[in-house]
Amino acid sequence: MLCKKLKDKIFIFIIKIRNHFFGEIILEPRSKITHEKSLIKKKEPDASSDFQHLLPISSDAFIKKLDNWSIQYKYFEHVPLRTVNESKSVQDMFLNAKQGGGHIKNLFLRDHKKNNILIVAHQDALIDLKKLQFKIDTGRLSFGSSDRLMEHLGVFPGAVTPFSMINGVHKNVSLFMDLSLKNYKKVYMHPLVNDRTLEITIENLEMFFKKINVIPQWIKL
Numbered sequence: 001m002l003c004k005k006l007k008d009k010i011f012i013f014i015i016k017i018r019n020h021f022f023g024e025i026i027l028e029p030r031s032k033i034t035h036e037k038s039l040i041k042k043k044e045p046d047a048s049s050d051f052q053h054l055l056p057i058s059s060d061a062f063i064k065k066l067d068n069w070s071i072q073y074k075y076f077e078h079v080p081l082r083t084v085n086e087s088k089s090v091q092d093m094f095l096n097a098k099q100g101g102g103h104i105k106n107l108f109l110r111d112h113k114k115n116n117i118l119i120v121a122h123q124d125a126l127i128d129l130k131k132l133q134f135k136i137d138t139g140r141l142s143f144g145s146s147d148r149l150m151e152h153l154g155v156f157p158g159a160v161t162p163f164s165m166i167n168g169v170h171k172n173v174s175l176f177m178d179l180s181l182k183n184y185k186k187v188y189m190h191p192l193v194n195d196r197t198l199e200i201t202i203e204n205l206e207m208f209f210k211k212i213n214v215i216p217q218w219i220k221l
Contacts, residue, residue, distance in 0.1 A: 047158035047194040048080045056154040056167055059193040065166075066191075066198075069211050074186075074199035081194050082158040084123050094188050094199065101199075102184030106160035108149050111139035116152045116171065120162050121178040125221050135219060136176055159194040162205065165214050175209075175216045182218070
């Protein structure tokens with residue numbers, strides 16, 4: 001106890017001498033330093049274009065491929081969209097259903113035999129996985145994990161898209177497309193990140209599939 005008091009007195013004496021010659025030192029409380037360090041921690045990777053460099057194929061590189069293949073599209077930027085409900089909040093910038101705009105949702109699934117499946121459906125389609133397994137002739141279906149998603153489609157959760165078949169084709173991912181989407185003039189999908197959207201015709205989408213040697217199975221959902 002005496003030793004600690006002596007050390008404290010010596011420390012205060014040293015500080016006073018230092019202040020006399022060099023000016024006052026302001027010591028930040030440890031709690032404040034810890035708080036400031038927590039503020040500069042790295043942001044966790046997400047599905048936005050900020051982390052496209054972590055993808056097997058970046059969004060920028062993917063869009064350049066579309067240009068090289070002469071596949072026509074219209075490009076949009078917006079806030080990151082993780083769910084269908086969030087997507088609906090910005091859909092006034094796109095064509096609506098009456099104008100011929102088709103909006104989608106994407107389900108990355110696996111069956112009990114570890115087959116990987118991408119389902120692309122109209123955003124309002126009601127999908128029962130128990131019934132779907134018979135419709136697409138697979139085993140029992142469940143959702144794929146985020147790690148499995150990155151491994152097989154090369155995207156983060158929130159950015160699943162038909163365009164991710166550019167990676168999925170090399171991992172034997174099966175693609176099933178909602179037949180009702182063919183009724184729309186344009187459909188909207190993310191180019192591997194969820195703060196960008198491309199407007200594209202079904203004809204140009206099928207041209208993309210042909211370029212990557214993917215044959216989608218169009219089914220009624």
